[in-house]
Amino acid sequence: MIGLIWSLEWAVATRRRRLFGLNALIPLLLVGPIAFSGAPAQHAAAVYTVLFTIFGAFGSCIPLIRDGESGLLTRFMLAGVPPRSLLTQRVLAATSLDTVQLLPSLIVIALASGNAQAFGGVLAALMLTLLVANLLGVWAAALARSVAEGALFAAVSSLLLLHAAGAFRTPAPGTLSAGVERLVPFRLLHESLLAAEGLSPPGSGADLLPPILVAAALALVTIAGGRRVAVGAV
Amino acid sequence: MSHEDRSALVRLGGASYRYRSGRPGVGRVTLDVDAGERVVLMGPNGSGKTTVLRLITGELRPGDGSVHALGHPAASLRAGHRRRMGVVAAESVHVDPLPAHQNALFFAQAAGLSRDGAEAAVHELFERFGLAADSDVPPSEYSYGMRRKLLLVEALAHEPDLLVLDEPFLGLDPSARSALLDIIHVRASSGAAVVAALNGAADALALASRVVFLMDGEVVADDTPDALLERLAKRTLITIEVDGPPSRDADYPEGVTVDETAGRLLAISEFGPGVLPALCQAVLATGRAIRSVRVKEPDLADVFAHLTGQPLAPAAQSEDPSLPGAGQ
Incomplete structure (x- = not known):
């Protein structure tokens, strides 16, 4: 039973080779031209952060809604898969799959920046971003009544949080916005991408902790929601 | 639970359910299903059969009354209990x-x-249901019947x-x-x-040790198949194709009700099929x-029609006429 849903998600993803390939290629088609175009690093970092976040949120939300509509989620639960386990394994599998599919884009960004050694931190921040984005996608699916609604909820919530994370502007120090910015997990990816371009110093341990704690809290709340969240997507 | 309750693997206590649209699903259904x-x-489309099943699996929560499965409230069954269920x-x-496998x-x-x-x-069930040769094919390429067989394999493999x-x-x-009948009887x-x-x-006759008739979300009858058929004991439907228009002068035997149309x-x-010789002589x-x-002996569909005045299936779907059910 342990890892059954995880294995299933990977088996399905690797069977859908065309989709798997497109999921790796399409971000690359956006990232490549920006990375090698000499675009200002601030703008490029914002674009990458938005792209990767939306990738994660949509990639979680839409399949969840479709599986709910088809009756597959209900089948899983009737078969004895605990809803919390279903959600946990699904989110972790999706996060790992997203990471693999975005690796080519990350490699291109690293090559274009000429600062490959900074990308260990970028990778870690990307994985955290994808985890949170996938969790957002779960909530969007739970609240939506259709794929279109889910996409809308996922997009809007992601963009709002990205704005709060300072991806589009830098809030003045000491303001409420600055306080909120410290907590939003997407900030880490944005800042690590900027740091890789030498635009801002890497965050300290204290700076890393709040968004990681927020991500952990979101994960716990989502999983604790368990059946209600999964059934909401049904 | 009491000793009597312990053997009831399914218990509906006055359970009712109404869908969001307002359509009634079932109304105050009481039903026990014991081990074995x-x-x-049975009932026409919309009579509440699927609603009852979905209440038992816990997909639906009853609006009123209670539903227990495997000794626990069905709507909040834990995963461990659900694994003792097989659902198709x-x-x-x-x-x-x-792939299917x-x-x-x-x-x-x-x-x-x-x-x-x-x-x-899984291997054994694939063999029994004739899916072994196509086990590496994805279900999307299966025929309707093959997908139904796969559902059965998935529901039966763990011997629920x-x-x-x-x-x-x-x-x-x-x-x-x-194969399915055999497996069900063995289980x-x-x-x-x-x-x-x-x-x-x-x-239904091949499968059931008990039959529950549902009509408009309510239980109309709940008994063994033999007991239900006994209600129409000797009532037999005889269909005679004839050459010629209906006759007003025919002297049909007693205990026989005749409805004639052209041909x-x-x-x-x-009194059963024993009236056949006298009936044919009257026609001739x-x-x-x-x-x-x-000659058609009564079946469960006829009993249903007899009890409710409604056919079990629309007339257009039946190959043979049913015993009319209007009144008793």
Whole structure:
């Protein structure tokens, strides 16, 4: 039973080779031209952060809604898969799959920046971003009544949080916005991408902790929601 | 639970359910299914059969009353209890694009079987249902009947204590039907409880140790098939195709009600098929020739129509006329 849903998600993803390939290629088609175009690093970092976040949120939300509509989620639960386990394994599998599919884009960004050694931190921040984005996608699916609604909820919530994370502007120090910015997990990816371009110093341990704690809290709340969240997507 | 309660694997206590649109699902259904029983729910479309099954699996929460499955409230069954259930829903939903074999393995393992145990169980069931040669094909490429068979494999592999089956014979070829009946009877004799929704009278008779008739969301009758058929004991439908118009002068035997149309005579005998010679003589005496004679003993569909005044299935779907059910 342990890892059954995880294995299933990977088996399905690797069977859908065309989709798997497109999921790796399409971000690359956006990232490549920006990375090698000499675009200002601030703008490029914002674009990458938005792209990767939306990738994660949509990639979680839409399949969840479709599986709910088809009756597959209900089948899983009737078969004895605990809803919390279903959600946990699904989110972790999706996060790992997203990471693999975005690796080519990350490699291109690293090559274009000429600062490959900074990308260990970028990778870690990307994985955290994808985890949170996938969790957002779960909530969007739970609240939506259709794929279109889910996409809308996922997009809007992601963009709002990205704005709060300072991806589009830098809030003045000491303001409420600055306080909120410290907590939003997407900030880490944005800042690590900027740091890789030498635009801002890497965050300290204290700076890393709040968004990681927020991500952990979101994960716990989502999983604790368990059946209600999964059934909401049904 | 009391000693009597302990054997009831399914218990509905005045359960009712209304859908969001306002459509009534079921109204105050009381039903117990004990270990070893094979209960068949019969009724026309919309009578509440599927709603009852979904209440039992816990997909739906009753608006009033209670539903217990495996000794626990059905709507809040934990995963461990759910693994003791085998559910076949009306829709065939699988994990595409995984091949059928992998689908079946997944559900068998989800139900608690080890990898090796799942392999063995799935292999055997694939053989019994004739899917072995196509086990590497994804369900999206299966025919309707093959997808139904796959659902059955997934529901049966872990030898559940409670089988909840919605139209399990739909789409099955005769050998698969026979295999399914065999498996169900064996499981029930081992103590499993079976609750199935069926429209086919012949399938119900082959499967059921008890039949529950549902009409407009309510239980109309709940008894063994023999006891239900006994209500129409000797009532026999005789269809005679004749040459010639209806006759007003025919002297039909007593205990026979005749309805004539051009070329066809429907007779209901209260004394069984023994009236056939006298009936045919009466027809011949009117100067008409007999082209064919068909005799139909009452089946569960006829009992249903007799009790409710409504057919079990729309008339257009029946190959043969049913015993009319208006009144008693």
